[in-house]
Amino acid sequence: xxxxxxxxxxxxxxxxxxxxxxxxxxxxxxxxxxxxxxxxxxxxxxxxxxxxxxxxxxxxxxxxxxxxxxxxxxxxxxxxx
Amino acid sequence: xxxxxxxxxxxxxxxxxxxxxxxxxxxxxxxxxxxxxxxxxxxxxxxxxxxxxxxxxxxxxxxxxxxxxxxxxxxxxxxxxxxxxxxxxxxxxxxxxxxxxxxxxxxxxxxxxxxxxxxxxxxxxxxxxxxxxxxxxxxxxxxxxxxxxxxxxxxxxxxxxxxxxxxxxxxxxxxxxxxxxxxxxxxxxxxxxxxxxxxxxxxxxxxxxxxxxxxxxxxxxxxxxxxxxxxxxxxxxxxxxxxxxxxxxxxxxxxxxxxxxxxxxxxxxxxxxxxxxxxxxxxxxxxxxxxxxxxxxxxxxxxxxxxxxxxxxxxxxxxxxxxxxxxxxxxxxxxxxxxxxxxxxxxxxxxxxxxxxxxxxxxxxxxxxxxxxxxxxxxxxxxxxxxxxxxxxxxxxxxxxxx
Numbered sequence: 001x002x003x004x005x006x007x008x009x010x011x012x013x014x015x016x017x018x019x020x021x022x023x024x025x026x027x028x029x030x031x032x033x034x035x036x037x038x039x040x041x042x043x044x045x046x047x048x049x050x051x052x053x054x055x056x057x058x059x060x061x062x063x064x065x066x067x068x069x070x071x072x073x074x075x076x077x078x079x080x081x
Numbered sequence: 082x083x084x085x086x087x088x089x090x091x092x093x094x095x096x097x098x099x100x101x102x103x104x105x106x107x108x109x110x111x112x113x114x115x116x117x118x119x120x121x122x123x124x125x126x127x128x129x130x131x132x133x134x135x136x137x138x139x140x141x142x143x144x145x146x147x148x149x150x151x152x153x154x155x156x157x158x159x160x161x162x163x164x165x166x167x168x169x170x171x172x173x174x175x176x177x178x179x180x181x182x183x184x185x186x187x188x189x190x191x192x193x194x195x196x197x198x199x200x201x202x203x204x205x206x207x208x209x210x211x212x213x214x215x216x217x218x219x220x221x222x223x224x225x226x227x228x229x230x231x232x233x234x235x236x237x238x239x240x241x242x243x244x245x246x247x248x249x250x251x252x253x254x255x256x257x258x259x260x261x262x263x264x265x266x267x268x269x270x271x272x273x274x275x276x277x278x279x280x281x282x283x284x285x286x287x288x289x290x291x292x293x294x295x296x297x298x299x300x301x302x303x304x305x306x307x308x309x310x311x312x313x314x315x316x317x318x319x320x321x322x323x324x325x326x327x328x329x330x331x332x333x334x335x336x337x338x339x340x341x342x343x344x345x346x347x348x349x350x351x352x353x354x355x356x357x358x359x360x361x362x363x364x365x366x367x368x369x370x371x372x373x374x375x376x377x378x379x380x381x382x383x384x385x386x387x388x389x390x391x392x393x394x395x396x397x398x399x400x401x402x403x404x405x406x407x408x409x410x411x412x413x414x415x416x417x418x419x420x421x422x423x424x425x426x427x428x429x430x431x432x433x434x435x436x437x438x439x440x441x442x443x444x445x446x447x448x449x450x451x452x453x454x455x456x457x458x459x460x461x462x463x464x465x466x467x468x469x470x471x472x473x474x475x476x477x478x479x480x481x482x483x484x
Contacts, residue, residue, distance in 0.1 A: 035440035040216070040235055053250045055211075056226075056233035 004069040011049055012065070015042050024066035043068075052076055102418070103425035106436040116140055117329075117456040122433060130451045130465050131435035135299050135408050136369070136379045137456020138329040144368040151364030159357045164346065167357035175367045179334055182374055183305055183320060187342035190334045190366075191351065192358050194294060194323025197333025199225040200349035201290065201321050202261070204335075206231035209256035213244060213287070215273070217266050217443045222292060228350070231259075238266075238443060241277035248285045258287035264296030264307030268442050268450065269402030270409030272296070275311045282316060290319040298327025298373045299408055304380050327373065330366040332358045382455040383408055386462055390453055393466035397473060402448065411437070412449040412469070419477070420447040426472040432465050 009022040015034055016022065026032070029039050043054050046068065052075040054068075062068050099106060104123060113121040117137040118129050138144060151171065161167035172190060180188040191197040202225025206212050211232040214222055217239075226233045234251065237243040244260065251258075260282070262273040273291070282289055293306030297320075301309025306322070308314040318339065324332035335345070346352060358366075373379070384406070391406045402411030414420035417438050424436045427449070435450040442448055451465070 037440040037443070038445070044216070044235065044237065047247075047250075051250070053234060053247065056235060057231075 002069060004072050005065055007049065008046065008065055008069055008072065011045050012042060022065060024064065024069070026065050027063050028065060028068065029063070046072065050076055098418075099421055102421045104428060106421060106424050109428075109433065114139075117454055118458075118461055120433065122428065125431060127428065128432045128461055128465060130432050130453070130457075132454065133295070133326040133452045134329060134454045134456070135295075135327045135383055135452065136329065136373065137454040138327070138369050138372060138379070141329070141369070141372065143372070144329065144365045147368035148361040148365040151360040155360035157361075158359050161356055162353055163357045164353050169357070169360065169363070171360060171363045171367065172357055175363050175370070176334075178367055178370050180336060182303075182370055183336050184303070184314070185320065185336040186338045188334055188336040189343070189346060189349075189352065190332055190358065190363075192332060192355050194325050194331075194333035195221040195224075196351040196355065197321050197323065197335055198222050198292060199228055199351040200345070201319060201335040202226050202231075202259075203229040203351070204345040204349035205229075205288070205290070205319065206257070206259050210259065211251055211254065211256060212259045212261060213247060214261045215239065215263065215266075217268065218261060218263065219267055219292065219294065220441075222261055222263075225351075226261075232256075239271065239274055241274060241281050244278065245281045245285065248281070248287070258285075259290060260287050261290045261292065264291055264293040264300060265407055265409060267295055267409060268437055268446070268448060269411050270295075270407035271403035271405065272300075272307055272310075272407070275307055275313050275317075279313055279316045288318045289316065290321060291317045292321045294321070294323045294333075295326060295409060297322035299380060299383060304373050304377065324362070324366045324369075328366050328369045330362045330369065332362055332366055379455040383453060386455065386457045386459075387453045389459065389462045390451065390465060393462065394469065397466065397470050399469065399473075402446075402450075408453045410451045410453065411446075412451070414447045414449060417447050420449060423449055423472055423477045426475065426477045427468060430468045430471060432468045 005024055012022060015038060016032055020031060047054050050072050054071055058071060062071055109122060111120040111122055117134045117139050120127050120129055159167035176188040176190055191200055198221035206229040208230040211234060212226045213234045213236055214226060215238055216235050234247050236247050262278060265272055291308055296306040298304045300306050303309050308317045319337040321335050324330040387408045388406045390410055394401060400413040414423060420436055427434060437448040437450045439445045
């Protein structure tokens with residue numbers, strides 16, 4: 001598990017009310033059974049933790065924790081001078 | 082084969098749970114509407130306290146007469162879009178009247194309020210631009226943002242500092258920046274802290290749109306909304322509003338002073354590719370907007386009624402959506418089952434309110450959302466408070482009071 005994935009899993013814990021085991025291929029919305037607004041609230045936490053921007057229109061292509069980690073890594077890289 | 086409707090089974094389960102508790106709270110039938118504040122529901126005369134009929138104008142005799150005359154003279158429908166055969170002199174007369182009322186140079190009317198937001202978001206922002214929207218924005222704003230193809234950044238509700246942080250993060254990117262706020266947020270009834278956002282606007286530079294759907298006709302010395310109340314209209318570039326609340330009809334508008342504003346008529350698909358509003362709806366809207374200007378007592382009355390209900394609820398120990406007096410007064414419930422039970426008990430006792438549950442609400446809240454009307458009497462407001470008190474006393478809302 002990469003460091004980014006581990007950090008995302010930690011951020012996801014407060015949203016994991018059914019206490020399922022989180023893995024890179026966990027589908028953030030359907031596996032955790034959280035609604036669209038809650039997914040956006042979670043992504044806001046990810047944005048602030050990594051100090052990046054994850055536009056909502058990118059989210060439609062982002063289903064799993066691994067997908068999100070890829071977005072986070074790409075955007076963190078971009079943010080560095 | 083995958084059944085396309087299979088994915089909606091969880092909704093069916095949720096509706097079944099609700100029906101097991103009583104009436105379908107998200108599909109109530111009004112068998113008759115007796116006045117702006119009374120209907121026959123489930124065979125009983127019921128006080129309406131969840132209609133967004135802020136000015137109580139839906140049965141105004143002058144508005145009804147204007148609608149009847151327009152239907153008789155211009156027909157039942159326009160059978161076309163504003164950019165084809167559906168552009169009548171009365172659509173333009175309404176736009177001119179609204180521009181006067183709003184003190185804006187340009188105004189465009191839409192067939193529904195939902196389309197007004199779809200059209201304005203998609204007309205203003207394109208795929209190179211970024212829209213910054215408040216997290217608690219109405220679905221029509223979210224959908225308009227999606228339609229625009231713009232980059233969408235959500236900032237924390239009513240938090241100008243959070244917006245500032247996100248503006249800084251996106252600095253250096255090409256394209257314009259549109260920030261979207263609402264005058265009164267429809268679920269909790271709270272207002273945007275406009276002055277804070279305008280400070281950020283002066284520092285960072287962006288164009289600002291205020292959706293005054295619930296505040297148009299309601300707030301400000303002229304009834305123009307939150308920006309009017311705050312004395313900051315010059316800093317708000319674009320205003321959106323609806324006719325389905327204080328105007329008592331159906332439709333919506335966008336307005337602004339930009340010299341190219343009218344070009345949006347040829348860039349907004351929700352304006353171009355739908356039939357224009359029916360003559361009756363336009364005529365009643367025009368009559369109602371004139372009344373909003375000529376009859377400020379309606380706003381005063383609404384404010385008094387809102388304060389009466391707000392303080393009455395506070396007296397019962399209810400936890401409310403916001404601390405300011407607002408025509409939207411949301412009572413927080415512990416969970417969905419409690420909200421449904423209380424809602425059914427209230428309906429059986431003779432008052433209709435809205436039920437609002439996630440994901441339609443912020444922060445997973447389950448709400449009994451009341452909206453106040455200028456047409457409510459003191460006795461109506463007192464009765465609503467009394468019925469909430471009785472329902473709580475009967476045990477349906479214990480958890481709501483405890484928060």
